[in-house]
Amino acid sequence: MTTIPAEASAPPVPSPESRPDPEQPRKRSFPWAPLALMTPAVIMLVVFIGWPLVQLAIMSFQKFGRAQIFGAPPEFIGIQNYTDVLTDPEFWAVLGRSIALCIVSVVATMLLGVAIAVMMTKLGKVMRTAVSVSLLLAWAMPALTATIVWGWIFDTQYGLVNWLLTQVTGQNWIGHSWLINPVSFFSVAAIIITWGAIPFVAFSTYAALTQVPDEVLEAAALDGAGGFARFRLIVFPYLRSILLVLLVLQVIWDLRVFAQIYGLQSIGGVRAETNTIGVYIYSVSMASGDLGAGGAISVILVAIMLVISGYWIRTMLKEES
Template sequence: MKETLTGGPDTQDTPVSGGPAGPAAAARRRRLTELGRPWLLLAPALVVLAGLLLWPLVQVGKLSLQDYEVKFGGGVGTFTGLDHYTDLLTSELLWKTVLPNTVFFAFACVGLTIALGTLVALLLNRLGATWRLICSVAILAAWAMPAVTGTYVWIWLFQPQDGLFSQLAAGAGLIDPETTNWFTERLPFYAIATVNVVHHGFPFVAITVLAGLLTIPKELYEAGMIDGANAWQRFWKITVPTIKPVFLVVTILSTIWDFKVFTQVFVMPGGNGSNPDVYNLGVFSYIEAFAKNDYGTGAAAAVLLTLLLLVITIVYIRTLFRQGEEEL
């Protein structure tokens, strides 16, 4: 028994396992467990997302490399390499119409949605609890309305001759109701589409920004007022820096949504393919694939839109992370 306690034959391996290598191995196992546990918890959701998003994206990428012909009972694809991408990137329609429509329309929608949503959030923040609830429910009705329904409302408002805005503009002598059609020209078409998208999207921004505003201590504004800061200065020096991550998040989401707008453009008169001047990438991809049966070009346009959104999202996320690191 004495030999065992003093390091006899039965305990010669104990110092080795309890030496420096033992704690290091335990620390490695603990670190691996800490790193692996979140991924284990996320695994079911990641499997579902892979099935719903990643697999279709792989199939679209595969389709963009083929000339695909639909036949009874299936389809036949002939590998063409990057021919569809070459044709797409050398298309005059893409560079002069489709991409400008997509980019300028998206940035206009994002800017106006963020601006209007922020103004509404600031208004809601100044209201009492009862009126805040009433106004929040009222603006959320616009967000809850289906995109198709909302688009038809705006079509009715701008209907040539008998639409409300057409009658008001004709009454003011701004247009000739017999010859004016808001949906045939590129600029008025996208102006109506922009109003439609902003009207549908600003409630989400307003409620999200309001949630951020409610977390700002009132003492900060009181200190700013004591220092002589006016309302504009308090907004830029206190509100914006404090809830900057909220603005970044709503900007990322609005950008993704507005770059891939389809319904609001396709449902409007001329947006379903009869007027190529109003194509955006989403509508162009659909028309090429399903109206012209050129599935390869349509898939290539969809891949291009996806890559464009990935680049924009990565830039925003890097900005968000950099902001978090600076705050730390």
């Protein structure tokens, strides 16, 4: 039998010139795969959101009315539309009403949604399924359809609310209109908006609650922590990030609400005293035919949304760092 010399079986030792320098940074390859996966979504965003926003911004600097709709060339007027909008007291009144309605709806939605999610963790399988189906039915109903249904509930002559109040208080509520007075109008609107938004918050929060370790909660209970203390000190830190996302999304959605307000106005509300920013843009653009001013209001609303989104992104990045 022939033996292989030790020198022949030993691996070759690389020369110092061929050894990699540990102090020299490695060149990172370009992430082509993530870019390829993101390309379809980016194209969709550019086509369906980016380009309309560019067109809207251009229109906001033009005199664009009914004549331009039928082919007349638009006239560039600079920031005149923005000046007219920002110096109009009606715009600030509408914006104030929109912000007030948004605050009430968002607070009610977040509190009730989180409460329902916590309740679902305590229910049995059958009752949890029943609550989930009820939430899904409310969530699946279109906003305009829900507004019509709630309009029947608050109907002047045949509404369930007026009938119940008549039975409970002993006074005659039949014939009382809830939509003529702006305060009661926005109360009904807040109920409809909150009712339609609760399922999303409840399902998202419930999904986050299922990720909280049971061992930590049991240990806290053994140490004597009550239910509220466990939620505040243990559960809430797990939910902070998802609640922040839900809060920002609800603010954006409720600030630009349209179908519920327009539907209630069509049923019997006073339009001039109950306009919100979404309906106001529609009335200025379509009813008045001033698309340039409507574009300016829309750009201002987009700027407000960007500020809110920027605050959320900054907060998220700060938490991750």
